[in-house]
Amino acid sequence: MPRRIYFGLAVVVALGAFCWQAATQGAKPKDEMLELYGLFVDAVEKVEANYVRPVTRRELLESALEGMLQNLDQHSSFINTGEWKQFRKQIEGKFGGIGIQVGLDDSAGRLRVISPMVGTPAYEAGVLAGDLIMNIDGQSTEGMSPDKAVEVLTGRPGTDVTLDVLHEGSHDAVPIKLTRAIIEVPSVLGDHREKTGRWDYMMDKDQKIGYIRISSFIQNTAEELRKALDELKEQGAKGLILDLRDNPGGLLSAAVEVSDMFLDQGDIVSTKGRNTIPKSYTAQKDSEFEDLPMVVLVNQNSASASEIVSAALQDHKRAAVVGQRSYGKGSVQNILELEDGDSVLKLTVASYFRPSGENIHRFRNSKTTDKWGVSPNPGMEVKLSTPEYIEWFRGRRARDLPELAKLDPKKPVGATSDAEKAQENQEKVKTNDVEKNEKPPVDPTKPEPPKVVAPPAENHKFVDKVMDKAVEVLKARIAAPAATEDAKAKAA
Numbered sequence: 001m002p003r004r005i006y007f008g009l010a011v012v013v014a015l016g017a018f019c020w021q022a023a024t025q026g027a028k029p030k031d032e033m034l035e036l037y038g039l040f041v042d043a044v045e046k047v048e049a050n051y052v053r054p055v056t057r058r059e060l061l062e063s064a065l066e067g068m069l070q071n072l073d074q075h076s077s078f079i080n081t082g083e084w085k086q087f088r089k090q091i092e093g094k095f096g097g098i099g100i101q102v103g104l105d106d107s108a109g110r111l112r113v114i115s116p117m118v119g120t121p122a123y124e125a126g127v128l129a130g131d132l133i134m135n136i137d138g139q140s141t142e143g144m145s146p147d148k149a150v151e152v153l154t155g156r157p158g159t160d161v162t163l164d165v166l167h168e169g170s171h172d173a174v175p176i177k178l179t180r181a182i183i184e185v186p187s188v189l190g191d192h193r194e195k196t197g198r199w200d201y202m203m204d205k206d207q208k209i210g211y212i213r214i215s216s217f218i219q220n221t222a223e224e225l226r227k228a229l230d231e232l233k234e235q236g237a238k239g240l241i242l243d244l245r246d247n248p249g250g251l252l253s254a255a256v257e258v259s260d261m262f263l264d265q266g267d268i269v270s271t272k273g274r275n276t277i278p279k280s281y282t283a284q285k286d287s288e289f290e291d292l293p294m295v296v297l298v299n300q301n302s303a304s305a306s307e308i309v310s311a312a313l314q315d316h317k318r319a320a321v322v323g324q325r326s327y328g329k330g331s332v333q334n335i336l337e338l339e340d341g342d343s344v345l346k347l348t349v350a351s352y353f354r355p356s357g358e359n360i361h362r363f364r365n366s367k368t369t370d371k372w373g374v375s376p377n378p379g380m381e382v383k384l385s386t387p388e389y390i391e392w393f394r395g396r397r398a399r400d401l402p403e404l405a406k407l408d409p410k411k412p413v414g415a416t417s418d419a420e421k422a423q424e425n426q427e428k429v430k431t432n433d434v435e436k437n438e439k440p441p442v443d444p445t446k447p448e449p450p451k452v453v454a455p456p457a458e459n460h461k462f463v464d465k466v467m468d469k470a471v472e473v474l475k476a477r478i479a480a481p482a483a484t485e486d487a488k489a490k491a492a
Helices: 003-024 030-050 057-070 081-092 121-125 146-153 221-234 252-262 305-315 386-400 418-428 465-491
Strands: 077-079 100-105 110-116 132-136 160-166 174-179 202-204 209-214 239-243 267-272 279-282 294-298 320-323 331-338 343-353
Touching (some): 057 343, 100 146, 110 121, 121 174, 121 386, 209 221, 221 252, 252 267, 294 305, 294 465, 320 465
Parallel strands (some): 294 320
Antiparallel strands (some): 100 110, 132 160, 160 174, 202 209, 331 343
């Protein structure tokens, strides 16, 4: 049998059930499929024989699969044997990383940071949502898939990786050196830390306005959220601001559970695909927070699960949405095994739809005038320029990352703040003017000075235009029921 036929059969076997399923369903006539396979084999043979360096057939086949899927959408990909092992580690949470969510920017052909996760090495080092990653340890990211980036960025905790990042509005990339760590970050956060290290969820104690941020939707998000809401209930909260800005998404199940806490009935989200069974998720009347006045905050980096929650609450008129239009990532990916599970296809098979029936996903050819994502309620859009966004992000980080915030809330903590402790240490040990081997011994009763000391709050005014608008809207929503009750009492 000629070598070309042998290789053609190998290609068919490697593609497995995926291609044969398409053929049996009549996607392409059999003769046309064989003709196209012949074209592919012919191209592979010519590359194999004439390319400037030797390449294996396996390498060419995997590259072809990657190109085929990448052309569909940025969330579909081929994951080979080595990458699949790494991907499973990521799913299981047994990996060291830097704490960022990345996607492929089609226009730039580079990786773009969707969001750094709060409290991780990337967040602390100043990697911003929207940054383009130009190089990773000197390796260009041009054409690199998000899954390949995960493979390169993850590694043994304690090892270093250097990113060359281009901030939005800048012309030159800057190198940022990061040390990998085990990424275990709580997904439910408050406005600021108490001196004990616990989050304080009551933003305005006089007006009784609660504030909860969800940084991502993971397995225990709903449980964490319920505990935070219970704390607010005990303190007599009259309203809630739910902040989903820079939230890249996560588990569909977590998004449904969170939405169900605030809804008493109706659809939360539905999924529809060309070759999948439609599914619909419905709210149940089983929560004590279904009447709490709410405002939800989103921005251009709010994606996936965060869009499911904000769309459900908006469509049911349960909460007003304030901020900027969301990212538009409303697709469902399935893992389809190849080679008896040694490699897989991560393939987009369905899209999310809001309770209103409108599409969430922003497809490759979508226009700004099309329906996708989640837009603020009329009159509640607050756009931030790039400098304003960077200023907000840095101000938020300064509030999130005092040294106290890194301590275990279960362990006792002194009453003084992290800034006071840092100042105290700096006065005791003048490290800037002393050679390394001449430093006096560190007092074991005092914490070491932090590597990066956030500026004291009084020196960095935290300006949040979106929050200001949200508070204004929430106060009006809180006052509305009271006004209605007063009117009913007068009529009686």
